[in-house]
Amino acid sequence: MNHPCQCSPLGDSALLLSFGNQISPQINQKVHAAAERLRQARLDSVIELVPAYTTLTVYYDPCRITSGQPYEMIKEQVLNRLQNLESKKVGTGKLIEIPTCYDKEFAPDLEQVAKHCQLSPEEVIGLHTSATYDVYFLGFAPGFPFLGGMNKKLATPRLENPRQKIPAGSVGIAGEQTGVYPLATPGGWQLIGHTPISLVDFEKESPTLLKPGDKIRFKAISRSEHQEMETLR
Amino acid sequence: MSLTLLEPGMLTSVQDLGRFGFRNLGFSTNGAMDTLAAKTANLILDNPESAPVLEYTLTGPTLKFHEPAAICLTGGNPVATLDNQPVDSHTVISIQSGQILKIGSLRSGCRGYLAIKGGFQLRETLGSCSTYLRAGIGGLEGRALKENDQLKFTPMSSQESLKHEVSLGLEFTHYLEEPKSTLPVRFVRGPQFSWFSKQGLETFLNQPYSVRPDSDRMGYRLSGEKIVSQHSESLITEGATSGAIQIPPDGQPIILMSDCQPTGGYPKMGNIISVDLPRVAQLKPSDTLIFQEVSIEEAQQELIEQRFSLNRLSIAAKHYWKRIQDEYQ
Numbered sequence: 343m344n345h346p347c348q349c350s351p352l353g354d355s356a357l358l359l360s361f362g363n364q365i366s367p368q369i370n371q372k373v374h375a376a377a378e379r380l381r382q383a384r385l386d387s388v389i390e391l392v393p394a395y396t397t398l399t400v401y402y403d404p405c406r407i408t409s410g411q412p413y414e415m416i417k418e419q420v421l422n423r424l425q426n427l428e429s430k431k432v433g434t435g436k437l438i439e440i441p442t443c444y445d446k447e448f449a450p451d452l453e454q455v456a457k458h459c460q461l462s463p464e465e466v467i468g469l470h471t472s473a474t475y476d477v478y479f480l481g482f483a484p485g486f487p488f489l490g491g492m493n494k495k496l497a498t499p500r501l502e503n504p505r506q507k508i509p510a511g512s513v514g515i516a517g518e519q520t521g522v523y524p525l526a527t528p529g530g531w532q533l534i535g536h537t538p539i540s541l542v543d544f545e546k547e548s549p550t551l552l553k554p555g556d557k558i559r560f561k562a563i564s565r566s567e568h569q570e571m572e573t574l575r
Numbered sequence: 576m577s578l579t580l581l582e583p584g585m586l587t588s589v590q591d592l593g594r595f596g597f598r599n600l601g602f603s604t605n606g607a608m609d610t611l612a613a614k615t616a617n618l619i620l621d622n623p624e625s626a627p628v629l630e631y632t633l634t635g636p637t638l639k640f641h642e643p644a645a646i647c648l649t650g651g652n653p654v655a656t657l658d659n660q661p662v663d664s665h666t667v668i669s670i671q672s673g674q675i676l677k678i679g680s681l682r683s684g685c686r687g688y689l690a691i692k693g694g695f696q697l698r699e700t701l702g703s704c705s706t707y708l709r710a711g712i713g714g715l716e717g718r719a720l721k722e723n724d725q726l727k728f729t730p731m732s733s734q735e736s737l738k739h740e741v742s743l744g745l746e747f748t749h750y751l752e753e754p755k756s757t758l759p760v761r762f763v764r765g766p767q768f769s770w771f772s773k774q775g776l777e778t779f780l781n782q783p784y785s786v787r788p789d790s791d792r793m794g795y796r797l798s799g800e801k802i803v804s805q806h807s808e809s810l811i812t813e814g815a816t817s818g819a820i821q822i823p824p825d826g827q828p829i830i831l832m833s834d835c836q837p838t839g840g841y842p843k844m845g846n847i848i849s850v851d852l853p854r855v856a857q858l859k860p861s862d863t864l865i866f867q868e869v870s871i872e873e874a875q876q877e878l879i880e881q882r883f884s885l886n887r888l889s890i891a892a893k894h895y896w897k898r899i900q901d902e903y904q
Binding site: 350351352353354355356358360363364365377389390391392393394395396397398399401404405411412413479480481482483484485486488524525527544547549550553554 | 700701709766818838845871874875882
């Protein structure tokens with residue numbers, strides 16, 4: 343049998359499927375394709391599936407597996423479903439636009455990032471808005487996307503002293519990553535902009551704007567557009 | 576039907592068994608730290624085992640009941656009184672309208688639980704009443720409880736109210752062993768087990784580790800002899816779960832707990848087995864623990880046996896409550 347992944351236990355109630363050992367869109371697509379397969383398989387004992395960069399975690403209830411040794415049973419069931427896995431189709435794969443205001447007021451670290459990257463602030467905004475980013479997975483906090491696809495020219499280290507509170511909607515850069523904060527949290531990201539749209543709504547059945555496997559683009563908006571969108575919320 | 580918190584206790588919050596199905600969107604599951612204690616309290620009252628309960632830390636709340644109620648205290652062993660009369664854990668405590676239950680400090684353990692027959696009336700957020708402190712959702716207004724908070728609960732049927740004219744003390748403790756804090760904490764190997772040097776493993780398996788004061792519902796931070804890794808590469812962030820034993824570069828283990836993030840970037844030595852995790856949740860700062868490796872087969876067998884013993888408790892409690900009802904018909 344040709345299995346696309348390695349399988350190991352993550353305690354007695356989860357298993358970890360590993361599809362490779364580097365961060366790449368191709369490997370991450372396999373992760374999402376596997377998640378989709380297993381979602382459709384609706385295995386009785388499976389509680390939930392959590393994708394990450396190169397892995398898919400399958401949480402299950404061993405007490406619901408009544409015959410055989412639970413780990414061996416679930417491993418077999420899962421691996422059987424993942425044969426001949428195609429990596430083409432990725433989740434919903436929706437393209438979502440994040441309107442972002444890069445005005446000074448919302449971008450306390452834009453100058454610093456530009457300086458570090460030896461670019462002008464306009465060039466930073468240009469590079470940041472011209473890429474399409476893959477939502478590799480959500481983690482850290484509700485709705486927080488781990489994005490791939492940032493131009494390496496924008497890579498900037500985190501702040502030496504993290505901020506006590508970063509407002510919800512902040513768009514930032516940390517190392518080779520860019521991201522957007524759905525909730526106000528402490529953090530060390532370099533802040534280069536702010537989106538007026540909300541990324542998480544706990545009252546909705548589907549509480550986050552972004553899903554693993556989506557794609558996003560940042561679209562530059564003016565201060566007045568930002569203000570207008572914020573009042574519409 | 577309600578009760579008022581005259582004193583909130585320490586980090587008292589509403590928890591159930593957790594919020595599932597949203598970890599792929601970056602959510603924590605939250606939920607009771609000592610899930611066994613939360614389930615036991617509910618089952619003794621013939622509630623669904625996942626009904627919301629109050630979880631407090633080291634010191635319990637003082638509650639004034641405005642209607643009759645039946646409650647059960649589990650978890651750590653508190654100095655508790657009802658109108659100044661001592662009351663026991665792991666038993667049904669019947670409470671009259673106007674009475675005051677004072678749950679003091681814990682004689683043993685770190686977390687106590689209070690379940691109420693019929694259950695608290697709370698609105699679920701995304702399928703759970705568990706308080707998610709970091710996101711400010713669930714429980715009561717997404718926060719820890721404070722003085723003068725009111726909690727509504729489902730009224731009992733008339734027969735059940737009647738029986739509260741007599742105090743009943745049925746011990747269910749013999750169904751579940753008392754947690755033994757001196758036993759080793761068992762774990763199964765994690766995906767990065769082989770990252771650690773022979774010496775690192777020896778340290779991990781033989782040295783005691785103590786609970787640091789900055790441990791909380793997200794994670795238990797331990798201190799002890801440094802665990803050496805022989806792997807120079809860093810881990811690509813991957814899925815994690817409560818009970819995961821992470822070893823950061825400083826070699827001091829962190830055990831992920833109920834409020835942990837669904838993904839993590841530190842290598843995992845292993846995962847504490849589900850039946851032992853409640854014991855870890857009852858460790859206090861400066862308590863020590865020793866790790867012991869077991870097979871996945873043993874871990875799952877233990878969990879299945881625990882399921883059976885909880886099922887037996889549930890049946891016994893159902894019989895008990897049926898008898899109470901029959902007596903007054």
